[in-house]
Amino acid sequence: MLDTLQMFITIAVIALATFATRALPFICFGSREPPAMLSVIEKNLPPMILLLLVIYCLKDVQWLTAPYGIPELLTIGVVAGLHFWKRNAMLSIFTGTTLYMVLVQFNAFSFL
Amino acid sequence: MVRNWKDKKEAGKQNKDLFIIAFKTTVPVLLGYIPLGMAFGFLLDGAGYHWIYAFIMSLFVYAGSGQFLAVALLAAGAGLTEFAIATLLLNFRHAFYGLSLLEKFSGVGRVKPYLIFALTDETYALLTTTDVLQGSSKSRFYFYIAALDHLYWIAGSVLGATLGSVLDLNLEGMSFVLTALFVVLTIEQYFNSEARFPFIAAVSAGTLSLILFNPDNMLLASIVLGTLILIGREKSMQKVQKAQKTQKTQGTSEKEIRPINSSSQPVEGKIKEKS
Numbered sequence: 001m002l003d004t005l006q007m008f009i010t011i012a013v014i015a016l017a018t019f020a021t022r023a024l025p026f027i028c029f030g031s032r033e034p035p036a037m038l039s040v041i042e043k044n045l046p047p048m049i050l051l052l053l054v055i056y057c058l059k060d061v062q063w064l065t066a067p068y069g070i071p072e073l074l075t076i077g078v079v080a081g082l083h084f085w086k087r088n089a090m091l092s093i094f095t096g097t098t099l100y101m102v103l104v105q106f107n108a109f110s111f112l
Numbered sequence: 113m114v115r116n117w118k119d120k121k122e123a124g125k126q127n128k129d130l131f132i133i134a135f136k137t138t139v140p141v142l143l144g145y146i147p148l149g150m151a152f153g154f155l156l157d158g159a160g161y162h163w164i165y166a167f168i169m170s171l172f173v174y175a176g177s178g179q180f181l182a183v184a185l186l187a188a189g190a191g192l193t194e195f196a197i198a199t200l201l202l203n204f205r206h207a208f209y210g211l212s213l214l215e216k217f218s219g220v221g222r223v224k225p226y227l228i229f230a231l232t233d234e235t236y237a238l239l240t241t242t243d244v245l246q247g248s249s250k251s252r253f254y255f256y257i258a259a260l261d262h263l264y265w266i267a268g269s270v271l272g273a274t275l276g277s278v279l280d281l282n283l284e285g286m287s288f289v290l291t292a293l294f295v296v297l298t299i300e301q302y303f304n305s306e307a308r309f310p311f312i313a314a315v316s317a318g319t320l321s322l323i324l325f326n327p328d329n330m331l332l333a334s335i336v337l338g339t340l341i342l343i344g345r346e347k348s349m350q351k352v353q354k355a356q357k358t359q360k361t362q363g364t365s366e367k368e369i370r371p372i373n374s375s376s377q378p379v380e381g382k383i384k385e386k387s
Contacts, residue, residue, distance in 0.1 A: 001160055020200065022228050026217070026228055042211060043305070045342075047305060048311070048338050049208065049335060049338075050294055052317065076292075100292075104284055
């Protein structure tokens with residue numbers, strides 16, 4: 001257990017380290033032009049990072065043991081299908097989340 | 113006077129509308145940050161720390177996975193250097209987020225430092241995908257989104273730290289709302305842009321990192337890998353374009369390429385001198 005002062009110092013260190021990672025590009029390219037290559041890939045970063053965040057959400061799935069990631073993949077399929085069809089963000093997100101909560105809480109794939 | 117007052121009222125109404133739009137945009141994050149924040153607060157409480165620390169950390173650190181890591185390091189009795197290095201490594205992905213926001217964040221004025229501070233995965237995802245309503249203030253809209261997400265996270269962590277052991281809600285699976293949000297925003301990106309290669313880069317970099325790296329490091333690894341793939345592809349495309357251009361110019365007139373040749377010669381000479 002840390003005492004109060006140690007805890008405050010630790011939190012300050014974590015806060016500064018986190019802020020540093022977020023501020024880095026703005027500090028580097030605040031006054032000078034970013035390199036040409038960077039501005040070319042800049043617009044391609046958001047779509048790539050968003051899809052990587054989806055994949056990142058699957059990082060703890062155990063693919064080789066039951067239920068083999070089926071609840072996750074099924075739900076993502078439903079969310080994506082619904083969104084391509086209706087393009088209503090709230091509808092896609094809440095249908096998906098409700099479905100996933102039901103699937104895991106009732107252990108719907110326990111037969112596997 | 114009367115007009116001035118009317119204008120003010122009008123502006124106030126517009127801000128309120130903007131706030132409501134921002135709130136609606138962030139509802140999925142609300143539903144994701146409450147259970148996730150609660151899990152963090154509950155863990156910190158379980159490690160024996162007062163709930164005020166959950167509040168302080170969520171207020172000043174505001175990094176989901178970073179704060180979970182901090183609890184693990186606290187429990188392991190880590191030193192300050194370990195805290196600093198582990199946090200830098202875990203959150204280094206955020207440096208890539210800023211790279212694609214340089215333009216969007218220019219001209220947002222005095223809220224810029226806060227927007228940079230509050231740049232979590234979820235806020236980044238919303239800011240890069242949501243369009244600002246025409247005629248309304250970009251800085252205000254971004255600030256509302258960032259601050260609302262921040263507020264949800266603080267509320268969740270304090271709830272978890274204070275009531276976590278009392279409440280026995282079955283929220284299992286609820287944080288999947290954030291996965292669903294990312295899926296929806298990815299599809300919106302797909303509609304918004306013609307570019308298809310970023311998705312190919314993401315699938316290859318993501319799958320590879322999922323296999324090669326452990327779950328804690330995979331996000332940073334995959335973003336670095338994906339960025340390298342994007343750069344590599346851009347470089348090879350530029351080469352192809354250059355080759356096509358020189359072919360064309362060689363076919364039409366030799367005079368045009370002369371200046372390029374003459375400017376490159378001294379450089380070649382210098383390199384030769386050096387070697």
